[in-house]
Amino acid sequence: MLTKTYGAAVTGVDAIVVTMEVAFDNGFGFCIVGLPDTAVKESYERVRSAIKEFGVEFPRRDIVVNMSPADVKKEGAAYDLPIAVALLAADGKLAADNLDKYMIMGELSLDGTILPIRGILPMAIKARAEGFKGFIVPRANAKEAAVVNNLEVYGMDNIVEVVNFFNGMSSIKPTIVNTREEFFSSVNDYDFDFSEVKGQDNVKRAFEVACAGGHNILLVGSPGSGKSMMAKRLPSILPPLTLREALETTTIHSVAGKLKRGSTLMTQRPFRSPHHTVSPVALVGGGTNPMPGEISLAHNGILFLDELPEFNRSVLEVMRQPLEDRIISISRAKYSVEYPASFMMVASMNPCPCGYYGHPSKECICQAGARQRYMNKISGPLLDRIDIHIEVSPVEFDDISSTAAAESSASIRERVIKAREIQTERFKGIQGVHCNAQMSSALLRKYAQPDEKGLERLRDAMTRLNMSARAYDRILKVARTIADLAGSAEVKSHHIGEAINYRNLDREDRI
Numbered sequence: 285m286l287t288k289t290y291g292a293a294v295t296g297v298d299a300i301v302v303t304m305e306v307a308f309d310n311g312f313g314f315c316i317v318g319l320p321d322t323a324v325k326e327s328y329e330r331v332r333s334a335i336k337e338f339g340v341e342f343p344r345r346d347i348v349v350n351m352s353p354a355d356v357k358k359e360g361a362a363y364d365l366p367i368a369v370a371l372l373a374a375d376g377k378l379a380a381d382n383l384d385k386y387m388i389m390g391e392l393s394l395d396g397t398i399l400p401i402r403g404i405l406p407m408a409i410k411a412r413a414e415g416f417k418g419f420i421v422p423r424a425n426a427k428e429a430a431v432v433n434n435l436e437v438y439g440m441d442n443i444v445e446v447v448n449f450f451n452g453m454s455s456i457k458p459t460i461v462n463t464r465e466e467f468f469s470s471v472n473d474y475d476f477d478f479s480e481v482k483g484q485d486n487v488k489r490a491f492e493v494a495c496a497g498g499h500n501i502l503l504v505g506s507p508g509s510g511k512s513m514m515a516k517r518l519p520s521i522l523p524p525l526t527l528r529e530a531l532e533t534t535t536i537h538s539v540a541g542k543l544k545r546g547s548t549l550m551t552q553r554p555f556r557s558p559h560h561t562v563s564p565v566a567l568v569g570g571g572t573n574p575m576p577g578e579i580s581l582a583h584n585g586i587l588f589l590d591e592l593p594e595f596n597r598s599v600l601e602v603m604r605q606p607l608e609d610r611i612i613s614i615s616r617a618k619y620s621v622e623y624p625a626s627f628m629m630v631a632s633m634n635p636c637p638c639g640y641y642g643h644p645s646k647e648c649i650c651q652a653g654a655r656q657r658y659m660n661k662i663s664g665p666l667l668d669r670i671d672i673h674i675e676v677s678p679v680e681f682d683d684i685s686s687t688a689a690a691e692s693s694a695s696i697r698e699r700v701i702k703a704r705e706i707q708t709e710r711f712k713g714i715q716g717v718h719c720n721a722q723m724s725s726a727l728l729r730k731y732a733q734p735d736e737k738g739l740e741r742l743r744d745a746m747t748r749l750n751m752s753a754r755a756y757d758r759i760l761k762v763a764r765t766i767a768d769l770a771g772s773a774e775v776k777s778h779h780i781g782e783a784i785n786y787r788n789l790d791r792e793d794r795i
Contacts, residue, residue, distance in 0.1 A: 286305060286306070286374070287305070287306045287371075287373040287383070288303055288304065288370065288383065288384065289303075289304045289369050289388055290303055290304070290383075290384070290386070290387050290388065290416070291304060291363055291366040291387060291388055291389045291407075292387060292389060292407040292410055293356055293359075294403040294406055294407070295356070295619075295621060296539075296574075296621040296623060297576070297623060297624070298406055299403070299406040299409070300353070300356065300410065301387075301414055302351055302352065302353070302356070302358065302363070303352040304349060304350075304363065304366045304367055305350040305351075305370070306347065306348070306367070306370040306371055307347075307350075307374070308343065308345040308347060309345065309346040309348070311345070311346035312345065312346060313346045314347045314349075315347070316349045316367075317348065317349070317350050317351070318350050318351030318352060318353075318358060319351070319354060319356060320358045320363075321357065321358065321359045321360070321573075323360050323361050324358050324359070324361070324363055327361065327363060327364045327367055327392075329394075330361070330392045330393070330394060331367055331371065331392060333395070333396075334368055334392040334393070334396040334443050335368060335371070335372065335396075335443070337395050337396040337443075338443055338447065340372070340377055343371060343374070343375045347371065349370070351363070357618075360391075360401070361391040361392075361399075362390065362391055362401040362403075363389070364390065365392055365398060365420070365443070365446065366388040366389065368392060368443060369388055369446060369447075369450070370383075372447060377447070378447050378451060379450050379451050382450060383450070385416060385417040385418065386416060386417060386418045387410075387414075387418075387419045387420070388420040389401060389404070389407060389419075389420070389421060390420070390422045390440070391422070392443065395442075396442045396444065397441065397442050398422045398423070398440050398442055398443065399422060400422045400424035400425050401422065402538060402539060402540065402541035402543075403538055403539045404421055404425040404429045404538060405431065405432070405534055405535050405538040406535050406538065406539060407419070407429070408421075408428075408429040408430075408431070408432040408435060408437065409432055409535075411435055412432050412434055412435040417435075417436060418435065418436035418437065418438060418458065419435055419436070419438070420438050420440060420446060420449070421437060421438070421439055421440070422439065423439035423440060423441050424439075424545045425545075426438070426439025426459040427439075427459060427547065427548050428538060428543060428547060428548060429459075430459040430460060430461040430548070431461055431463050431531070431534070431548050436458040437459045438456055438458055438459070439456075439459050461548055463527075463548065463549060464527070466548055466549070467527060467530060467548075467549050467551055471524045471525065471551045471552075473551070473552070474517075474552065474693065476520060477517065477692055478514075478517050478520065478690065478691060478692060478696060479689060479690045479691065479692040480517075480690070481510065481513070481517065482679055482684050483679045483680060483686075484510060484676065484679060486674070487503070487510075487674055487676055488514075488691070488696070490786060491514065491518060492521065492696050492699065492700060492769070493762060493766055493769065493786070494628070494630075494671070494672050495518065495522050495523075495628075495700045496699070496700045496703035496704065496765050496769050497671075497703070497707070497720035497721050497761065497762065497764070497765030498718070498719035498720065498721040498722065499628075499671035499672050499720070499721045499765065500607070500628060500629040500630070500631075500669060500670045500672070500721070501629075501630050501631070501670065501671070501674065502592070502630075502631045502632070502667075502670045502673045502674070502789070503515070503630070503674055503676050504632075504634075504635055504673065504674070504675050504676065504788070504789070505632070505635070505676030505678075506635065506639050506642075506643045506676075506677075507639045507640075508678065509676045509679070510676065511632040511676050512588075512590055512632065514676075515586075516588075517693065518586050518628075519552060519554075519555050519585060519586060520693035520697070521693050521696040521697045521700055522553050522585075522628075522697070522700065523697070523700060523701050523704050525550070525551065525553055525584060527549075529584045530549045530550055530551065531549065532583065532624065533550050533553075533554060533583055533584045533585070534548075534549050536576050536583055536623070536624070537550065537554070537581060539575070539576060540576045540580075542581065553584060553585035553586065554581060554582050554583070554584065554585035554586070555582075555585055555586045555588065556578050556581050556582040556585070556586070556587050556588065557587075557588040557589075557590060558578045558587075560590070560594040560595045560596075562578065562595070562599060563599070564596075564598060564599050564602050565577065567599055567602065567603070568580075568602050568603070568606065568625075569612060569614055569621075569623050570614040570616065570621075574616075574619055574621050576623045577612070577623070579603065579606055579612060579623075579625040579627060580612065580623040580625050582627040583623075583624045583625055583626055583627055584626060584627070585627060585628070586627065586629075586630055587628070587629050587630070588632075589629065589630070589631040589632070591632065591633060591634070592631040592632065593633050593634075593658055593659075593662060597661065597663070600662070600663070600666055601663065601665075603629075604665055604666060604669065607629065607669045610625055610626040610627075610716075610722075611623070611624055611626075612624075612625045629669075629670070631670065632676075633662075634658075635655070636648055636650045636654065636655040637650050637654050637655070638650050641655055642675075643678065644677070644678065645678075659789075667789060671758045671761055671762050671786070672762060672786040672787075673786060673787060673788045673789040674788070675788055699769055702769075702771075703765065703768040703769045704719065706768045706771075707720055707768060710731060711727075720761050720762075720764045720765045720768070721765075725757065728757060728760050728761065728764075732760040732763065732764035732775055733760075733775065734760070734763065734774075734776070734777070734779075734780050735777065737776070737777040738763070738775055738776055738779065738780040739780075741781060741784075742756075742759060742784070745780075745784045749784075751784075751787060755787045758787065759780065759783045759784055759787060760783075762786055763779040763780050763783035764779075766779040766782050766783060767779045
């Protein structure tokens, strides 16, 4: 008897349907075909032991399991459950009438317990798209899959519950999640708030401008000046995730296995902070079994690179393409995948190797030329993709000891949201452009052309401060954002002036 069950395989951040076909023949043996990896081939021992614990003798027949489509590589132990169900159905121990209505996925332990797997959310989306009535998943993954509407999701603890379900002997109800209610109830909850930051008003203003326009930002300051502490609070002033963005972000983290057990949609923008020893593959994704990298895990959120010059130069250079295209394409001999990578890059660094160049009370001990070599670790093309450079000074004692309440993240976020709404209306109908940081040269000429005084001020600054030519477009983009925050339809001279102050590293005397 030929029996079929249905599962899914994840490719990139999408899923495809995989059909498990089980056939018995005379003899004794077990064979899995259809490009299974080692973990899939080892499913025989797990499935055999789980069926034995169920109290049924493993079929003493020649068993062939075909996983279709046969030209797609199958990876991991998540196919244990659909294979076991197909074997039991083919052996007459499980009713096969409704098998074609359900997608089934889960890893089996030797005692028949169903263990959680990664990638459940894109599989559930695919199950609904393909018209399946329901999805049988490990109980730990049930809430994650139940985010998908119009799909019955059943969380199971062990193989006995699955058999009873198909034999009509189970009272298990589908898991129901009110996605909108849960999402909007916690979308404004954050662990950190800018009200906890004392002083540093100029840095807070730079952060506000960066978040309002989606600009990448570089913080330059001595150790202990608060660069990392303030960067961790950036998600609290970005516009809240939309449901669509939350679904995209959750899907990526599901594929990477980064979601907490029992979680549903992510409600906060991700904040990723890889160590400077990170490899290029860990940063951009890929590997033997392709997985999203840090830049994709930061999609719709923030990628924070602390101590930027300490990163390997080859690691930093691989980010140049995704910073522009907001997508990373990974091509290898055996696969080609795409991962989304629309993130805001926030980086920090010391002003010199010892960290105290320009410090008000500590003397720099770096040798001659050391600072220039330190700065030159960051290439011009990468620096060109960072719109805002801001110096972070040590906090004064009066600011630290002050008991006055600082402005909260909620207040700053209100202004950021209003500026983003202006940009959404401005770029309506322009594909791939959602904020000022994404403007092309043509859009700059149309929307960010300064008035006569502003143009004269920009010309004077570039000449007097020896700014590089690459600063021109960046200044206009940031000035357009500053004007949006002020509610001004025109880019004026004082907007240009503030934007010029955010280009410290473009001055020849600073490099």
